[in-house]
Amino acid sequence: MHPRVFVTGVGILSAIGNGTDETLNAFKNLKTGIGKLSLFQSAHENIPVAEVRFSNPELAELAGAREDSMPFSRNTLLALVASKQAVHASGWTSVREKHTGIIFATTVGGMDLNEQYYKSLLENAEHKQVIGLLDSADSTEKVAAYLGIRHHVTTISTACSSSANAVMLGARLIRNNHLQRVLVGGADSLTRFTLNGFSALEILSPSGCRPFDRNRNGLTIGEGAAALVLESEECADPGRIICEVSGYANVNEAYHATASTADGFGAILAMNRALESASLKASDISYINAHGTGTEINDLSEGIAIDKVFGSQVPPVSSTKAFTGHTLGAAGAVEAVFSGMAIRDQIVLPGMNFTDPMPELSFLPRLKIESRRIMHVMSNSFGFGGSNTTLIFSKA
């Protein structure tokens, strides 16, 4: 027997708020988190970004982390805050040895510490205490240590689909009776590294991303973290169930290191395989939380794919990245939390910054919160290296 997999607690920290209440308010009031860069000085200071509004010391306080002895990367602080929220919300009291796991995800891990200390580290050992904090596993291990998780500890890094894949792996481990409970999530902090990388690729929006708009001009980098507690049906407290993880698929487009095909090949394959794994038809989906980065190629490719998969019955679609920016390795988990909120509150979440429809597409993105019967939510996350993941969440 394959047990069902339920989401019993979520935590989220992004440019539009700390926790689901603040996040929901931002959606209701159409208050974007995209604004001016303030975290650090940068040659790209005029490019809008979506920052979490807390400084590192403030995050450390929220996380209950003491910075006196050992510094923390911003990535790890974000991960700790979101994880604490999720665990608290799920009523998590203890770790069942060997049956509780953690799978986290990130793209650049402790890169902010690299940016501060790397040059000096090449000269001398003065800041050697940060060396063990630079990689992608540090945040996972810090959260694992905080919660006392000692088994099934791992980190996924598949560019911008990273944490969607963490959600998928967690669900698979429960469905196949390897775990009863698993904390899944992702975190990425804003860094000069990613800002310069995407800038050099010429895909950063100079004005703030405009998902699915004809005049879209690139993505906006965000930062944040999200975590979800997944539990098997035997283990979950029925009163805390937010939704079910009902379908998932990862495919590879095998086309280009950074771009997707114009005909949406990989996105179609991911969506169809996820539907198949959930034993659902396209017409069962009530809302699509799109990847919708606002780049020329993603929105074209994903939009065409949605049209092909859903035909004449495209359900409401939106890209919440107009609020949070693209939180890179955290995006899949951030949008998994949004999918859970859509089901919990029976709402379609809005997009923003949209005026002109894309002539290639049949649908328009939704632009305000709508109450609606939400049974199944599809969430897309696509990344560099052709990594395409689709998750499906269902009303339990």
Place this chain on the structure above:
Amino acid sequence: MKAAIIASSVISPQQTYNSDGFPPELIETIADHLVCVEPDYRNLLNPIQLRRMPRILKMGLACSQTCINRADGISPDAIIVGTGLGCLDNLEKFLLEVLISNEHVTSVLPFINSTHNAVAAHVAMLLKNHNYNITYCHRCFSFESALQDALLQMEEKKAKNILVGGIDECTNDFMKLHGYLGYWKDPQSNLKLLSGKSSGTIAGEGSAFFMLSGEAGEGENRVLLDGVHTFFTPQKADTAEILEEIDWLLQKSGSRLDEIDGVMLGVNGDYRFTELYDDLQKNCFSDNTEFLYYKHLCGEYYTSSAFALWLGCVVLRNRHIPDALRLNGKSGHAINNLLIYNHFRNKEHSLILLRYGQF
């Protein structure tokens, strides 16, 4: 769940690439780190691809191609890679350019290549393979997580043949920074890694790919991957606790401790982390157990257990233990059930169980 390992390919600091057996001669290096013996890539990759490709991508592509060729060209149903640090060299390159140019970078390729899933993605692109494609980046769990995912895929009956790789590269900056933390020995012979009592180890690197199959033909003895188990920061980290974890793995695969007749240990010459391996060797297994080690050949790196897995396959398949791998003086039997145990500075501990026999 188990899988047959039907093909493998390894690039390591030893001559391991051209044949899939134990090298007739070992390379001795006197250094604090070992460097891979790389093949001539021109037979495998075209010159345009090669020109701007980072070394780790070349190693990953060559190794995965050779593994697939040895598996009679099977197109895998999934590609899963473990890498502790990914394309570290390109990551450092782009990071330094951002820092030194005051954010006026001129080359974007190192940024693209620095994405941790670059190896798995390039393998997929070369094969035009659209299946499941995941990369694990968790220090000494990276390769083990990839193996566990592969076994899970087979359990789900989503895949019959899976390409699994473990890959990491060593860089000068990595050596320098981790040198501050006392990770490395002063230059010394890798073949005398365990002699004397000193702190630190010798760094290494490597690329190893395996074709795992969930349905291997009957009648033929094969190397079977019978289970993988990881645990993080054990509380006491004494032999009792490690044995409990070993029992957990053995129970899940339906075997017993007294059936284990070979143990390959990740002992790395750092006396501060040797005690646990020593105690296990002395007190926990039956008298006939052969104890082997491997890090003198490949060095210490996050995915060194991929090299250990390859060595394990060679030892089981050839029914013979090369003297260079022996930790104890036994000389008798061929191994049938091999346990690979590695831990990294007492944080990430991993167990891989191999068996030789019918699927």
